[in-house]
Amino acid sequence: MTTPASSDRLSFKEKLAYGLGDTASNFYFQAFNLFLSYYYTDVVGIKDAAAVGTLLGTMPILVALLNPVIGVVADRTSTRWGKFRPWILWGAVPYGILGYIMFTTPDVSLAGKLTYAYLTYTLMLITYAAINTPYGALMGVMSPSSEDRTSLSSYRFACAFLGALLIGWLVPVLKDVLTPAGGVPADGFRNTMAIFAVLSVGMFLYTFFNTRERVAAPVNQRTSLGRDLGDLRSNGPWLVLFFVAFLNLTNVGLRSGAGIYYFKYAVGNEGALGTFNLVGFLCFILGALSTKLFTAHFSRRSLMIVLTIINAAGIGGCYFVAPHNLVALYVLNIIGSFAAGPTPAIVWSLYADTADFGEWKFGRRATGLIFSATVMVQKIGLAIGGGMIGWLLSYYGYEANAVQTPRALHGINLLFSLLPGCFALLAGLAIVFYRLDEPQVKQMEQELAARKAAAAT
Numbered sequence: 001m002t003t004p005a006s007s008d009r010l011s012f013k014e015k016l017a018y019g020l021g022d023t024a025s026n027f028y029f030q031a032f033n034l035f036l037s038y039y040y041t042d043v044v045g046i047k048d049a050a051a052v053g054t055l056l057g058t059m060p061i062l063v064a065l066l067n068p069v070i071g072v073v074a075d076r077t078s079t080r081w082g083k084f085r086p087w088i089l090w091g092a093v094p095y096g097i098l099g100y101i102m103f104t105t106p107d108v109s110l111a112g113k114l115t116y117a118y119l120t121y122t123l124m125l126i127t128y129a130a131i132n133t134p135y136g137a138l139m140g141v142m143s144p145s146s147e148d149r150t151s152l153s154s155y156r157f158a159c160a161f162l163g164a165l166l167i168g169w170l171v172p173v174l175k176d177v178l179t180p181a182g183g184v185p186a187d188g189f190r191n192t193m194a195i196f197a198v199l200s201v202g203m204f205l206y207t208f209f210n211t212r213e214r215v216a217a218p219v220n221q222r223t224s225l226g227r228d229l230g231d232l233r234s235n236g237p238w239l240v241l242f243f244v245a246f247l248n249l250t251n252v253g254l255r256s257g258a259g260i261y262y263f264k265y266a267v268g269n270e271g272a273l274g275t276f277n278l279v280g281f282l283c284f285i286l287g288a289l290s291t292k293l294f295t296a297h298f299s300r301r302s303l304m305i306v307l308t309i310i311n312a313a314g315i316g317g318c319y320f321v322a323p324h325n326l327v328a329l330y331v332l333n334i335i336g337s338f339a340a341g342p343t344p345a346i347v348w349s350l351y352a353d354t355a356d357f358g359e360w361k362f363g364r365r366a367t368g369l370i371f372s373a374t375v376m377v378q379k380i381g382l383a384i385g386g387g388m389i390g391w392l393l394s395y396y397g398y399e400a401n402a403v404q405t406p407r408a409l410h411g412i413n414l415l416f417s418l419l420p421g422c423f424a425l426l427a428g429l430a431i432v433f434y435r436l437d438e439p440q441v442k443q444m445e446q447e448l449a450a451r452k453a454a455a456a457t
Contacts, residue, residue, distance in 0.1 A: 010148050017210030018142065018152060019159030021088065021135050024203035026163030027196040028099045028128065033256035033382070034168055034277070035189075036121075037389050041400045043185045044105050044113050050394035055117055056257075057387015063125040064379035067133050071372020072228065074134045082213035083368065084134035084141065091131030092204035098124045100197040103189045129375070131204065137371035140352040141215040144449070146441050149352045150300070153345040154291040160344065161284040167196070168277030172260075172270070215367075228366040231358050237436040238354040238370060241347065244434075245374055246381040247427035248308075248343075251420040253385020255315060258415035261393070265404045266323040266412055279330060280337040287341015300346045301434050308428030310339035316421020319413060350434070353441050360444040385423075389415055 314336020396411025
């Protein structure tokens with residue numbers, strides 16, 4: 001690794017181009033988190049919420065096992081575009097098409113609808129993994145500078161939150177506006193996702209054409225999957241972040257998917273969800289854009305601990321607020337969302353540091369494996385969170401499009417507040433065990449630069 005010359009520092013255009021890739025990812029990622037369970041139970045008409053929970057809770061886990069495979073293959077990919085960028089080019093169009101097809105459920109029997117859901121959701125998950133895993137690893141090789149990567153990560157997640165904002169705000173509106181006269185709600189969902197499918201393909205292509213890979217593996221590195229996996233198991237900082245990722249994404253899966261149920265049945269105003277999401281995502285973006293301000297004064301580890309615990313309080317506090325008290329709900333949403341804003345940018349820059357740590361300690365670099373294994377555990381956490389929605393709705397006696405019993409309403413409240421809040425709190429506490437501090441990161445950068453300079457002479 002070499003210290004980047006001024007000409008190799010990341011420009012605004014390149015940071016934005018990279019960030020827009022996560023906008024494209026979040027068009028579907030957030031659509032699935034926020035609306036897929038509801039789409040299957042209340043729009044498509046798969047009345048068995050437990051069956052939907054099993055779909056959302058099992059298939060992402062099975063497909064997640066592909067992520068390390070994709071990461072290993074990407075580490076060994078060699079093209080004129082680099083290792084990771086070509087995957088974005090190859091996957092963009094299939095990604096857009098499959099995401100749209102998911103929301104074109106045919107009018108068949110309930111068994112047929114569930115089969116269609118399994119087939120299209122699984123294919124979409126595979127395509128998402130094939131494009132998003134190399135996309136995540138790309139950040140680790142665009143610059144050798146930890147400072148540059150933290151800045152790049154903040155752009156990434158500001159753009160990710162922009163995608164989340166557009167989905168969370170516009171889908172509740174567009175699904176009604178784009179339902180043709182005499183049509184059904186499924187038509188509105190299909191037409192809405194057609195728009196986001198086209199936008200996502202265009203954004204991924206823009207990412208591909210306007211980014212570069214600058215960090216290469218050590219010149220004499222020998223490729224060995226066994227050694228790569230052994231290095232990963234011995235990478236203490238990465239192992240801590242492995243558990244943090246699981247806990248955080250379980251929180252996200254629960255909170256996101258439960259929102260539409262909470263506003264439809266507990267608040268009694270499904271349409272208010274769009275504004276609630278808009279305010280939350282705007283605060284996310286503001287928080288993400290404040291990342292550099294925070295990291296200039298505090299260590300990333302300390303920030304992750306404090307901000308994650310504040311976010312947990314904002315989420316869990318909703319349990320103690322009456323659903324009709326929108327002012328209190330908004331206040332908690334604003335506090336929790338702003339606190340969460342910088343955390344994705346920070347934690348992904350820490351993942352890049354763990355790739356440096358692996359090269360520094362073991363003399364080998366496996367960026368793709370580091371990031372793909374991270375994505376795998378994130379998907380497992382997200383799947384468990386999404387699956388818990390269907391399973392617990394069924395346990396508490398939920399019935400789609402009906403007046404809910406007090407027990408069912410209590411279950412919906414738990415899914416929206418206390419349960420995800422507890423997972424977020426555990427994630428904050430887990431970060432206490434992360435020991436790779438800023439001075440050591442700088443030392444690694446210098447030593448790796450010296451090694452590569454010596455190897456080049």
